[in-house]
Amino acid sequence: xxxxxxxxxxxxxxxxxxxxxxxxxxxxxxxxxxxxxxxxxxxxxxxxxxxxxxxxxxxxxxxxxxxxxxxxxxxxxxxxxxxxxxxxxxxxxxxxxxxxxxxxxxxxxxxxxxxxxxxx
Amino acid sequence: xxxxxxxxxxxxxxxxxxxxxxxxxxxxxxxxxxxxxxxxxxxxxxxxxxxxxxxxxxxxxxxxxxxxxxxxxxxxxxxxxxxxxxxxxxxxxxxxxxxxxxxxxxxxxxxxxxxxxxxxxxxxxxxxxxxxxxxxxxxxxxxxxxxxxxxxxxxxxxxxxxxxxxx
Amino acid sequence: xxxxxxxxxxxxxxxxxxxxxxxxxxxxxxxxxxxxxxxxxxxxxxxxxxxxxxxxxxxxxxxxxxxxxxxxxxxxxxxxxxxxxxxxxxxxxxxxxxxxxxxxxxxxxxxxxxxxxxxxxxxxxxxxxxxxxxxxxxxxxxxxxxxxxxxxxxxxxxxxxxxxxxxxxxxxxxxxxxxxxxxxxxxxxxxxxxxxxxxxxxxxxxxxxxxxxxxxxxxxxxxxxxxxxxxxxxxxxxxxxxxxxxxxxxxxxxxxxxxxxxxxxxxxxxxxxxxxxxxxxxxxxxxxxxxxxxxxxxxxxxxxxxxxxxxxxxxxxxxxxxxxxxxxxxxxxxxxxxxxxxxxxxxxxxxxxxxxxxxxxxxxxxxxxxxxxxxxxxxxxxxxxxxxxxxxxxxxxxxxxxxxxxxxxxxxxxxxxxxxxxxxxxxxxxxxxxxxxxxxxxxxxxxxxxxxxxxxxxxxxxxxxxxxxxxxxxxxxxxxxxxxxxxxxxxxxxxxxxxxxxxxxxxxxxxxxxxxxxxxxxxxxxxxxxxxxxxxxxxxxxxxxxxxxxxxxxxxxxxxxxxxxxxxxxxxxxxxxxxxxxxxxxxxxxxxxxxxxxxxxxxxxxxxxxxxxxxxxxxxxxxxxxxxxxxxxxxxxxxxxxxxxxxxxxxxxxxxxxxxxxxxxxxxxxxxxxxxxxxxxxxxxxxxxxxxxxxxxxxx
Numbered sequence: 001x002x003x004x005x006x007x008x009x010x011x012x013x014x015x016x017x018x019x020x021x022x023x024x025x026x027x028x029x030x031x032x033x034x035x036x037x038x039x040x041x042x043x044x045x046x047x048x049x050x051x052x053x054x055x056x057x058x059x060x061x062x063x064x065x066x067x068x069x070x071x072x073x074x075x076x077x078x079x080x081x082x083x084x085x086x087x088x089x090x091x092x093x094x095x096x097x098x099x100x101x102x103x104x105x106x107x108x109x110x111x112x113x114x115x116x117x118x119x120x
Numbered sequence: 121x122x123x124x125x126x127x128x129x130x131x132x133x134x135x136x137x138x139x140x141x142x143x144x145x146x147x148x149x150x151x152x153x154x155x156x157x158x159x160x161x162x163x164x165x166x167x168x169x170x171x172x173x174x175x176x177x178x179x180x181x182x183x184x185x186x187x188x189x190x191x192x193x194x195x196x197x198x199x200x201x202x203x204x205x206x207x208x209x210x211x212x213x214x215x216x217x218x219x220x221x222x223x224x225x226x227x228x229x230x231x232x233x234x235x236x237x238x239x240x241x242x243x244x245x246x247x248x249x250x251x252x253x254x255x256x257x258x259x260x261x262x263x264x265x266x267x268x269x270x271x272x273x274x275x276x277x278x279x280x281x282x283x284x285x286x287x
Numbered sequence: 288x289x290x291x292x293x294x295x296x297x298x299x300x301x302x303x304x305x306x307x308x309x310x311x312x313x314x315x316x317x318x319x320x321x322x323x324x325x326x327x328x329x330x331x332x333x334x335x336x337x338x339x340x341x342x343x344x345x346x347x348x349x350x351x352x353x354x355x356x357x358x359x360x361x362x363x364x365x366x367x368x369x370x371x372x373x374x375x376x377x378x379x380x381x382x383x384x385x386x387x388x389x390x391x392x393x394x395x396x397x398x399x400x401x402x403x404x405x406x407x408x409x410x411x412x413x414x415x416x417x418x419x420x421x422x423x424x425x426x427x428x429x430x431x432x433x434x435x436x437x438x439x440x441x442x443x444x445x446x447x448x449x450x451x452x453x454x455x456x457x458x459x460x461x462x463x464x465x466x467x468x469x470x471x472x473x474x475x476x477x478x479x480x481x482x483x484x485x486x487x488x489x490x491x492x493x494x495x496x497x498x499x500x501x502x503x504x505x506x507x508x509x510x511x512x513x514x515x516x517x518x519x520x521x522x523x524x525x526x527x528x529x530x531x532x533x534x535x536x537x538x539x540x541x542x543x544x545x546x547x548x549x550x551x552x553x554x555x556x557x558x559x560x561x562x563x564x565x566x567x568x569x570x571x572x573x574x575x576x577x578x579x580x581x582x583x584x585x586x587x588x589x590x591x592x593x594x595x596x597x598x599x600x601x602x603x604x605x606x607x608x609x610x611x612x613x614x615x616x617x618x619x620x621x622x623x624x625x626x627x628x629x630x631x632x633x634x635x636x637x638x639x640x641x642x643x644x645x646x647x648x649x650x651x652x653x654x655x656x657x658x659x660x661x662x663x664x665x666x667x668x669x670x671x672x673x674x675x676x677x678x679x680x681x682x683x684x685x686x687x688x689x690x691x692x693x694x695x696x697x698x699x700x701x702x703x704x705x706x707x708x709x710x711x712x713x714x715x716x717x718x719x720x721x722x723x724x725x726x727x728x729x730x731x732x733x734x735x736x737x738x739x740x741x742x743x744x745x746x747x748x749x750x751x752x753x754x755x756x757x758x759x760x761x762x763x764x765x766x767x768x769x770x771x772x773x774x775x776x777x778x779x780x781x782x783x784x785x786x787x788x789x790x791x792x793x794x795x796x797x798x799x800x801x802x803x804x805x806x807x808x809x810x811x812x813x814x815x816x817x818x819x820x821x822x823x824x825x826x827x828x829x830x831x832x833x834x835x836x837x838x839x840x841x842x843x844x845x846x847x848x849x850x851x852x853x854x855x856x857x858x859x860x861x862x863x864x865x866x867x868x869x870x871x872x873x874x875x876x877x878x879x880x881x882x883x884x885x886x887x888x889x890x891x892x893x894x895x896x897x898x899x900x901x902x903x904x905x906x907x908x909x910x911x912x913x914x915x916x917x918x919x920x921x922x923x924x925x926x927x928x929x930x931x932x933x934x935x936x937x938x939x940x941x942x943x944x945x946x947x948x949x950x951x952x953x954x955x956x957x958x959x960x961x962x963x964x965x966x967x968x969x970x971x972x973x974x975x976x977x978x979x980x981x982x983x984x985x986x987x
Contacts, residue, residue: 011337013301017344020293055336069473078475084340092537100475101534106343106351118480167962168853169941170899171948179945179954179962186954186962188945221944280945 002028003120008038008052008064009082018051021109022116035059039067042074049120050079051103054090062097069098078119082107137235140260142267143210143227146198150227151234151260151267156212158222160230163207176280180224182211189224190279201228214273223276234267236260241269254278301341302394308334309387310664316380317667323364323371331379332361338386350389353404356411357382363415377675378410380668450525451545458545460489460520461528467539469499471511476535478515484531489521518546594694596654604650611643645935652842655695659737659746660688662701666708670733673709679716680730687737692744696816696836700746703809707748707832708733710805715752715830725827727751743818743835743860751829755822757781763790780977782822786810815947819918819969835918835969843938843965845955847931848914851901854963855927856936856955861968863915863922865930870909880979883913883924890915890924893975898950904928918969921976938965949974 005027009015012033019029030047032038034056042050050068054061061081068074078100083090094102103115140151166178166189175194179186189209194200209224244256255275260267315331318324335358343351357379363369385403392399467478485491493515500512519528525543532541618636621629663685674681692700711733719729734749757778764770764784784790786806813820818836837843845856872884873892881892892913896903905911905928913924936955941948941964952967 010333011301011304011341013297013304013341014337014344016297016300020297024290053340055333057330057333076472076475082340084336084343088537095474095534095537098474105340118484119475165961167954167964168901169945169948169964170950179941181956181960181962184939184956186939186941186944219943223944 003049004028004030004047005049005051005116006030006032006038006041006047008032008035008050008056008061010034010053010056014053014082017109018112021112025113027116035061035064035067038064042068042071046073047077049116050074050077051082051116052079053082062093062099065094065099066097080115080119136239137237140234140236140267140269141210142231142234143208144229144231145192145196145227149231149265149267151236151269152210152212152272154233156214156272158211158213161209161211161224163203163205163209173279177226180209182222182224185222187211187222187224188280189226190276191226193226193228195275195279212272212276214276216277221276221280223280225275234260234262236262236267236269298345301345302390305338305341305390306387308338309383309390312383313380313668314664316376316383317671319371319376325365328361328365328371332358332365335361338390347389347393347399349399349401349404350386350393353382353389353401353408354386356408356415357386360411360415375414378407378414380671382407382411450529451543453525453545455522455524457547458522459548460518460522460546461525462544462546463517463519463528464514464542464544465517465532465539466514466541467511467535469510469512471535471538472509474534474538476538478511478513478535481531481535482515482517485517485519485528488523488527489519492518492520594655594657600650600654604647604654607643607647607650611640611647614639614643648842648935652693653691655693656691657694657697658689658691659697659744660685662697662704663688663735663737665701665705666735669705669708670712673712674716677712677716678718679712680719681712681716682730682732684732684734686734690737690739690744692836696744699812699816700834700836703812703834704735704746704748706805706809708735711748711750711752711830711832715750715754717753740835743837746834746836748832748834749829750831754826754828754830755782755785755824756826760784779821782824785822786820814970819973843936843955844933845936845965846914846933847957847963848927849929849931850895850899850927851903853899853901854931854957854961855895856963856965857914857916857925858952858966858968859933861916861918863917865912865914866924868908868911868913873908881908883908885913885915885922885924888922890922891975891979893923893925893971895925895927898971898975916968916972918972921972923972923975925971936963936965 003026005022007015007018007022007029008031009018010033015031015033019031022029030041030045032041035052036058038050038052039059050065052061052064059067061083065079065081068077068079079098081094081099081102082105083094083102084105091102100119101115103112107115139154141154141157142149142151144150161182164180166180168178169176169188172178175191177189177191179188181187191200203226206229207226208228208230209226210230211222211224213220213222215221240262241258241260243258244253245259255271255278257269257271260269312331312334315327315334318327319331335354339351339354339358342348342354360369360375360379364371364375369375385407389399389401389404465478465481467476471478482491482493494517496514496516497512499514500506506512525545528543529536532539535541614636618633618640621632621636666685667683670681670683716731716733717725717727722731723729732749732751734747736745736747736749738745760781761770761776761784764776764781765772767787767790769784769787769790770776786809790806810820813834813836816836818834820835821833822830823833824830843856844859846859846862847854847856849855866883866885868883873881874884874889875881881894882889883892884890892908894906895901896906903911903926908926911926911928912930914927914930915922915924938953939955941951941954950967950971951964952970953965954962955965957963
């Protein structure tokens with residue numbers, strides 16, 4: 001059964017980069033351009049992992065994580081936030097919202113894959 | 121009217137000769153750098169363009185492009201002859217300030233293609249009128265006859281050059 | 288290979304995105320002057336954030352670094368920690384320029400010059416160092432700045448674990464007490480995963496503690512009741528272990544203790560030193576002025592050889608081609624089973640074909656049409672910077688940005704418009720004090736307006752400034768010998784003096800304009816496009832510059848007409864009607880102008896055959912036809928011999944191989960393969976009227 005990852009980022013180039021890296025590693029990737037789209041998708045579909053950027057219009061990544069955790073199927077799906085800051089407050093907010101962990105940008109494909117492997 | 125007499129590039133064969141297409145005009149034989157000749161065509165309906173000197177006959181449709189036609193006889197101050205089915209137009213293309221331009225020249229007849237050795241080319245004689253100096257590159261002694269070598273670039277620029285016409 | 292190609296493609300997307308983001312930042316920043324709208328600040332911040340993230344990811348470190356400082360400033364603004372000041376906005380605008388330049392270099396695969404970035408970094412650092420005037424809504428505490436994201440109250444575990452520095456040679460491992468919060472599982476963090484990672488560093492001894500496990504009936508399997516003591520037999524840096532616990536550190540209590548090889552060491556506590564973050568090394572010496580690459584990188588996102596087309600236009604095109612194919616096959620079928628009785632089918636098929644072709648042609652032309660907004664969008668920034676520089680207060684209004692015009696025309700109208708706008712700001716617009724003294728509002732209005740009219744697009748540059756000083760212009764014209772001492776000129780003629788090369792009534796030459804080299808070039812550029820420019824002005828009230836341009840350079844709805852043996856084409860849009868004149872309607876004035884009474888007005892008659900030196904059928908006006916034409920509100924009648932067909936013609940340039948000819952807008956290939964010349968009606972009218980009033984044409 002294919003491992004599906006939901007990748008959320010308002011930046012097309014970042015989305016494509018992540019998608020490209022993950023697909024090459026054999027994962028199935030579903031892309032969403034912001035939190036609202038991702039949430040919509042999540043209401044009727046499940047994935048094995050959620051990867052989301054933090055700063056997005058309409059709904060930011062941390063709110064998305066919080067919203068997703070309210071959905072039954074997503075209570076125990078690992079969720080990683082992509083953040084450019086290693087600041088403590090962002091980490092706190094992330095954890096508060098229910099994020100499993102984070103990846104600090106910029107990251108290289110290897111780091112992305114290694115991190116994902118840890119939680120899947 | 122002054123134009124730089126820059127020697128234009130011409131077909132150089134390995135032995136230092138240049139190739140010229142020659143044509144007849146008023147009893148004289150002239151040569152044009154073959155690399156600048158695009159095609160030779162017969163007479164075509166020319167559309168007159170206002171405010172042009174007499175030697176600019178007008179423009180023709182050359183496969184979709186609007187190409188001006190110069191009557192070289194009139195340009196050189198010779199007597200005009202009527203144009204008919206035997207009239208020949210040499211279409212040349214020369215560099216311009218906005219890219220290449222294509223222009224047609226009406227001549228009496230096309231003659232031959234010659235390899236002219238650079239050594240055989242003499243500078244234009246001082247006796248030439250100031251008008252002709254603009255577009256004569258030099259004289260060549262070819263097989264006993266004199267070939268007047270034309271600077272096509274200069275000829276074209278001086279004939280249809282300025283982009284603003286004097287009203 | 289495909290890996291690299293794919294990355295190339297993704298990086299291209301990054302560049303496009305970045306340029307769009309920079310544009311968004313710029314427009315956002317320009318509105319930040321007036322109001323500090325939260326959503327706008329957020330948008331600007333996010334754009335900078337994305338660019339920084341992407342730049343870092345794709346290896347453009349100089350861009351990432353510089354954008355980081357910009358982002359920091361914007362972050363403070365959006366968090367309300369710093370008020371938006373005009374100076375800060377100016378520095379941010381300049382930063383946008385710098386990022387744009389660096390991105391252009393990156394896109395052109397040229398080395399990124401950081402001179403500008405370094406200079407601005409200093410500025411940014413200076414602003415950041417100052418305690419910025421705080422925005423109206425004060426922040427509760429400095430330790431936990433209110434985030435724009437609504438978050439639950441922060442648990443008091445804000446200080447990260449400081450790495451314990453030990454000499455690896457002195458330890459045999461670490462003892463770790465790991466007590467996760469009960470809610471650990473809710474974030475899908477698995478202690479087993481952590482232990483597995485630790486095991487990768489060395490031998491692991493794990494002891495679980497069940498002291499928090501409740502009785503079965505109150506046990507919630509989603510809670511993490513266990514805690515552990517982990518002994519890692521590996522002499523590794525503390526940071527490596529901290530890394531592994533990174534994700535759970537804020538939701539656990541963890542203590543680390545190095546296991547020393549010697550009991551003695553237990554007493555001397557290791558020096559707790561904060562691992563100093565590597566400070567980005569600012570180059571001590573500014574780099575020598577790098578040789579500026581000769582070929583400037585292509586304008587952001589645009590490329591002279593290509594067009595971005597709206598998908599609807601392409602879809603429409605595809606549909607039309609589909610219909611064309613159907614018609615063609617229909618005709619093909621007819622040809623196969625030729626039935627002489629069935630000419631009707633053939634006729635219908637051909638009509639259909641004609642329609643398909645025409646519609647297809649129109650659609651294709653539409654593809655080259657772009658909204659003028661693309662040209663207008665440089666003006667908010669330009670007006671903002673220029674009015675600041677000149678100390679004037681100007682409000683820019685843009686109307687009709689969606690008005691479409693041909694791509695080539697769009698590209699070429701940019702520079703003339705810039706010049707006109709600079710002129711309006713520099714000379715037209717008065718200083719705030721003067722405006723107030725004159726009873727006007729302090730802030731002047733500059734309006735750029737575009738709309739379609741007939742087969743043309745009209746662009747207006749309107750200002751409510753000082754207007755043109757007719758007396759001064761006339762005086763200058765006399766001074767320069769362009770006007771005879773006792774000559775009378777109409778208002779329009781006076782204004783047209785401005786278009787003469789080198790003419791300027793400016794007292795001082797500013798570097799913005801006033802050198803007088805601009806207006807003649809502006810008019811020439813507009814004329815070259817087949818357009819016209821007119822000036823309207825009222826002293827003390829303002830001026831309007833009105834530009835008329837053909838919608839497309841390529842196709843014309845034409846009326847073919849004949850004068851003598853020559854065929855000409857006139858733009859149908861310019862033709863009001865064609866009349867067969869009767870002698871009662873003809874008159875002449877002072878032997879110079881011939882007039883035709885058309886309805887209620889007298890129209891001058893242009894004898895085209897005279898102008899173009901053609902032998903007409905007859906010189907008697909009553910034997911010919913008068914074509915009444917209009918341009919820019921002026922009407923004249925043109926004498927011709929015969930009207931031929933009305934048809935669409937493809938406009939070809941006379942200038943490519945030949946030159947511009949006054950009175951002609953170009954040429955076209957007639958049905959019989961010969962060349963027909965296209966009349967420049969507006970030009971003919973202008974030239975004729977000027978000549979009639981005795982004036983010599985000053986410039987083509």
